[in-house]
Amino acid sequence: MIKVAINGYGTIGKRVADAVRAQPDMEVLGVAKTRPNFEAETAIDKGFPLYAAIEEREDQFAAAGLDIAGPVAELVADADIVVDATPSGIGAENKSLYEEYDTPALYQGGEDAELVDTSFNARSNFEDAVDADHVRVVSCNTTGLSRVIAPLRETFGVEKVRATLVRRGGDPGQTSRGPINDVLPDPVTIPSHHGPDVETIFDDLDIDTLGMKVPATLMHMHSLNVTLEEAVDAAEVRDLFGDESRLFLIPERMSIDGSGKLKEYALDAGRPRGDIWENAVWEESISTVGRDLYLFQGIHQESDVVPENVDAIRAVTGSADAEESIRTTNEALGIGF
Amino acid sequence: MIKVAINGYGTIGKRVADAVRAQPDMEVLGVAKTRPNFEAETAIDKGFPLYAAIEEREDQFAAAGLDIAGPVAELVADADIVVDATPSGIGAENKSLYEEYDTPALYQGGEDAELVDTSFNARSNFEDAVDADHVRVVSCNTTGLSRVIAPLRETFGVEKVRATLVRRGGDPGQTSRGPINDVLPDPVTIPSHHGPDVETIFDDLDIDTLGMKVPATLMHMHSLNVTLEEAVDAAEVRDLFGDESRLFLIPERMSIDGSGKLKEYALDAGRPRGDIWENAVWEESISTVGRDLYLFQGIHQESDVVPENVDAIRAVTGSADAEESIRTTNEALGIGF
Amino acid sequence: MIKVAINGYGTIGKRVADAVRAQPDMEVLGVAKTRPNFEAETAIDKGFPLYAAIEEREDQFAAAGLDIAGPVAELVADADIVVDATPSGIGAENKSLYEEYDTPALYQGGEDAELVDTSFNARSNFEDAVDADHVRVVSCNTTGLSRVIAPLRETFGVEKVRATLVRRGGDPGQTSRGPINDVLPDPVTIPSHHGPDVETIFDDLDIDTLGMKVPATLMHMHSLNVTLEEAVDAAEVRDLFGDESRLFLIPERMSIDGSGKLKEYALDAGRPRGDIWENAVWEESISTVGRDLYLFQGIHQESDVVPENVDAIRAVTGSADAEESIRTTNEALGIGF
Amino acid sequence: MIKVAINGYGTIGKRVADAVRAQPDMEVLGVAKTRPNFEAETAIDKGFPLYAAIEEREDQFAAAGLDIAGPVAELVADADIVVDATPSGIGAENKSLYEEYDTPALYQGGEDAELVDTSFNARSNFEDAVDADHVRVVSCNTTGLSRVIAPLRETFGVEKVRATLVRRGGDPGQTSRGPINDVLPDPVTIPSHHGPDVETIFDDLDIDTLGMKVPATLMHMHSLNVTLEEAVDAAEVRDLFGDESRLFLIPERMSIDGSGKLKEYALDAGRPRGDIWENAVWEESISTVGRDLYLFQGIHQESDVVPENVDAIRAVTGSADAEESIRTTNEALGIGF
């Protein structure tokens, strides 16, 4: 059993913890948090040993009636690997701690690519992370883009990618984030930083991205254009994508018009937290005009990186190859509707 | 086993179906829908026999690859009771069908009180529905108000209730509903119809309600004022409410500031669909100024009436008394965080 | 003086009425509405003779204390031209009325291109409408796209246009429109109908468009990619656009991050209704990567077609050429910040 | 002419500047800002001398091509009165500056009541501010409540006020403020601080307030209950309010269902920035049940305090009594639809 520590038990961390626990070859050694709140209570209820990420705050947990298993350093010391899921920038601050205990670490997309040995997407570059010490699981948007680009490159060749990323303003619980009634070019400058981030996965890719922020919380929506190296029928692309385990092609007959009904479907289907680990590609939207492929995909920012973290654990610990890891992760989580 | 038919498999109907299936003394005989969509697929996936609510549309289901068990009349004929969860006003049209087959029926809050023998809230007037043929489970808002008013009346006496109901504009999947950026007095006239609806449960209650509609989808929010018959300490009210199984007092330590984090907590806790069957009362908000009691409560419109439907089934079929039914329902669903 | 009738006094019609009145060579003969509301009152307050679009409803206006000048047919008969600004599809129904009285007519973007002799954008194809009888001023989105495409075609040549149109769900007063918390691919099929609509202005243009709908009311936002026929510096494009009277380049120093601050700026500047008749292009966003040009532009759906209607009046009545008309319109309205 | 300095030229400050300029007995000596943005440009365009609120930042203005008239201290020294419209808490920091130059000052609702000699609402306690040195114009919500409470107290007597304030999450340009999809009890504790704030105007008033925050930007909405000292017909209240110059009773015939259409009406009517200086009370909503009065009112947070600031200038400078000041202000601004 791979002993996994989770440092940062928020939106991403709590999902990674549940996903790790569901794997046949892993166990959650403990999770670390900075302050008591409803998530800390759920950690305890689920039986995850809870560590204090900031030692001086241990008494805050005590005051809330929550037992602390110890300081985070202890957790890091005992783990085979640590998944850092702290807010952007904190992961970088934590790196020295992981180095101190010689514990390999995964970081999330909020950290800089320079921090790590390699960036990671299971479908695209699993091998790069094998035996690496510091690996960054790329952001939700980059993960979503990589999953469609990889098969297109392999099968048809990709000349250029142009993507408009219409991003949710905040996650459902982030009540202090806006905008309330606006559409923000974000960043205003073009191309946005998302393209270069995708290039950490495919270093020779030609990609330009544009970002926006809108008053919605459920999912990001990508408007994607890929100029392929050959003219292709839309049907061929649908078939290609139909074989990809982490792409869900929303069938027209389901009458799912956006992220609201999509999440409702996931909840009805019994998905934990209504999570949609797959890219949700509207099947009807997949279209080609000559060599130009277009599509819409919804990216569930809170969960699409979760199976990627699980796979990255196997890559870093050298415990399975890409195919085996992806298959195990998918089965354990129940990926595929 | 009580054989239950569900006519109308949408927001309410699909939840009632799952809740009925979870009961030790009930089974879902089948569910009826008017058209194929993602919900119809989930019904099939869950193994609920699917009936065509409109016979002429059977082929639409066939075209979508969904097997139809038969026409809804057959389902009604075979059932011990039918739960009608069709859109407002359709229930009234369906009544003659239920009468034709002598099948007692439950209706939802979108129907008029005049349609039925009695309106129903398990905590408040379970006995009124015993052996009745046509019973209306009151709306989400009325259910939410009844659950707090009942214990207050019994313990302290209620002189007057004044409530402002800040209602979500639409459910998460209802993408055609607004407003997008507005606060609507709705209805503009005061008092709103909600007060009289509560009086179908407590006929001698003095209550004035005001309604608004806002651009939010997760929950309704009630700003409640109850003038009690005696001055009471807030602590006494908290204790009283603490004993009510369908009131969840949100503890301050959880740092839950609104319906977003509340739903997240429910999802983290593993609630199906993140449902919050209980009134969610902010514990800190419970305050008294002389005889005036104030509080905020979140009402999860999609699910608070679900346990009430289950109890109403037992009342109508005479299979348990209030206390036993509520206890059984609560245990089967896992009510209480 | 050109005598102008306005049929349909809503979002577009009331703005066209004010704009026509501001012209030195035009007068508003009257405006027609179907029912009394706040807009009817303002029409009266502004001294626009008010006609009943539906004769049987005249008494509704009387009941509201609003004097009706006569039936709409009278207004059409006496006018030199009628601007139809009724809801989508109603314009087509009204066409026979205008033909009956031999009054040339303008229609709005909600009508089909087949209804008319030509579609119209002042910057791009003014001449096509000269002396035509039935002319359609293209939609807000098509107007916005045409204004940037025209100069690019003339100066650099355009190989292909790809645009993602992130559309506001409803206008600020349209409280029944959603979505509340969603991003909807709309239409789900790609390319959307917007591209062909732009081709009614530039018939040989290669353009693919993708549409979305978001919970915002203020403006549409375009994420635009134009593959030019030659590689061009962004600075050249900025210069080119700087010379276009109906493109407003938002300077970086203004710290305008979206449509909220943009509208606030327009309101501060004293614009009537805060209208932004120009395309609002974020200057910083104008970028080139080889032959690919990218930019973000905000399109104020309620007002960008207003100066176009004014110009179309001059085209149809043959009273000025493009340059003179555009200059007169711009001066009369105060276009250009 | 009263020489008025405006320190803080944002949402409130820029409106006060325009309003002061519109008065026959006042002039704007200058306005001070901390950083250049679109508002600074408009100040220059309008011909308001622009002062640097923070001396070290003068060169930022220069870099943006904006001429600075001098440091704010100079402006304060030369003025008869300064209106401080800086963000909450900054006013308190500025007090010593105003004292240093012996310039009387007005502060806004974001400051504490303790900072000043008296809090101010023109309709309710104009006299208290006569010749005072430091006066706080109460917040938008308190202003809105005071304007309805004052006439009710005088005419019928008020036993108790209970109000639920459903507050907009942010102003239209405040894109970083949320929530996006939530209804937040805010503050969670009851009664909220708004009641005590109203008591700075009516010290013997019995009032309990509850606050919420919703994803809307246009206006606050109050759900108001006033228990009067006698039973009154709703018609009497409507008549009473009809005589109040700063209450606008929205007539039913206008079909205005919320703040979106209300703002549209104000914009159509030519109001600068679409401002609604009056409380907007839905006439139909005014209802009585025994001694209980209920109503809904929309409060335009950005502008209702503007005429109050103008009146407070006259009170502090002793240049007119309440009746004369209010009349002059109303006429100069065009208050009353």
Ligand SMILES: NC(=O)c1ccc[n+]([C@@H]2O[C@H](COP(=O)([O-])OP(=O)(O)OC[C@H]3O[C@@H](n4cnc5c(N)ncnc54)[C@H](O)[C@@H]3O)[C@@H](O)[C@H]2O)c1
């Ligand atoms: N939320 C998303 O949509 C999303 C998607 C993909 C990637 N990411 C990335 O994942 C990372 C985590 O984001 P999140 O959304 O889960 O954040 P979050 O705020 O929901 O959770 C962060 C958690 O870390 C804890 N924390 C804060 N400081 C800490 C410290 N010093 N040590 C240990 N724990 C600490 C917090 O208490 C919280 O529990 C970021 O890099 C983010 O960019 C987020």
Ligand SMILES: NC(=O)c1ccc[n+]([C@@H]2O[C@H](COP(=O)([O-])OP(=O)(O)OC[C@H]3O[C@@H](n4cnc5c(N)ncnc54)[C@H](O)[C@@H]3O)[C@@H](O)[C@H]2O)c1
């Ligand atoms: N959604 C809520 O928040 C909520 C809360 C409490 C009560 N209610 C009440 O519950 C009832 C159902 O509301 P809902 O939100 O579940 O609606 P819904 O639209 O989500 O579901 C209604 C279902 O009924 C089906 N249907 C439509 N016509 C039918 C017919 N003639 N025969 C059979 N099925 C038909 C539809 O296909 C759909 O599956 C209404 O009375 C409503 O007022 C709704």
Ligand SMILES: NC(=O)c1ccc[n+]([C@@H]2O[C@H](COP(=O)([O-])OP(=O)(O)OC[C@H]3O[C@@H](n4cnc5c(N)ncnc54)[C@H](O)[C@@H]3O)[C@@H](O)[C@H]2O)c1
């Ligand atoms: N609102 C926008 O964003 C926008 C932008 C560009 C173009 N358009 C197009 O402009 C047209 C008008 O749209 P709008 O937004 O102004 O609509 P609107 O609903 O705001 O106004 C339409 C007006 O027409 C009146 N009307 C309805 N039926 C009528 C009839 N039979 N005869 C006369 N008047 C009638 C209504 O009372 C209303 O005053 C549509 O074709 C629309 O597609 C709208």
Ligand SMILES: NC(=O)c1ccc[n+]([C@@H]2O[C@H](COP(=O)([O-])OP(=O)(O)OC[C@H]3O[C@@H](n4cnc5c(N)ncnc54)[C@H](O)[C@@H]3O)[C@@H](O)[C@H]2O)c1
């Ligand atoms: N916006 C509202 O809805 C509203 C309503 C009523 C009362 N108020 C109150 O009015 C006051 C101002 O609020 P606002 O919404 O206008 O804020 P704002 O942020 O829109 O404007 C504040 C202005 O003050 C400037 N400023 C910041 N620091 C300064 C300093 N040290 N010296 C001089 N200027 C400085 C800023 O540049 C800005 O121009 C606050 O007390 C607020 O509580 C606001």
